[in-house]
Amino acid sequence: MPYQTTFRAAAWLYPILAIGELICLGAAIGAYLSGRAPWEIAVAILLSLFFTAGIIDLAVSRIVLDKDAMRITELLRREAVPKRDIVSAKVDGGLVVLQMRDGSWFKVPGTGRNVLSMNNSIRAWLKDAK
Numbered sequence: 001m002p003y004q005t006t007f008r009a010a011a012w013l014y015p016i017l018a019i020g021e022l023i024c025l026g027a028a029i030g031a032y033l034s035g036r037a038p039w040e041i042a043v044a045i046l047l048s049l050f051f052t053a054g055i056i057d058l059a060v061s062r063i064v065l066d067k068d069a070m071r072i073t074e075l076l077r078r079e080a081v082p083k084r085d086i087v088s089a090k091v092d093g094g095l096v097v098l099q100m101r102d103g104s105w106f107k108v109p110g111t112g113r114n115v116l117s118m119n120n121s122i123r124a125w126l127k128d129a130k
Helices: 013-033 038-060 115-127
Strands: 005-008 062-065 069-073 078-082 086-092 095-100 105-107
Touching: 005 115, 013 038, 062 115, 086 115, 095 115
Parallel strands: none
Antiparallel strands: 005 062, 062 069, 069 078, 086 095, 095 105
């Protein structure tokens, strides 16, 4: 049965990053208008850029369960884990980890959503005809 399941970041993460972005932008503007030291302005701008990168990363990041592989896409990384190389999945420390055929463990990136649900979906995907 060909299907595709996609896991994306939880929606509640966007407002948190947006609030941080606005606070840092406000701090940068306030520091500039009050004549603060250039390094204080630079730190506020740098923090604002980090929050912007975080928002972009959330928008781009996804975990896709294709017919033959788990495809992980993040801002600075793309990885495909072949289905045939995965033995099992379990929850460990708040993350889903995959046991690989070579005995190693692969940590699936967190999404801020229900980890148990993701684990169950991955297990069902593994049991599906390979």
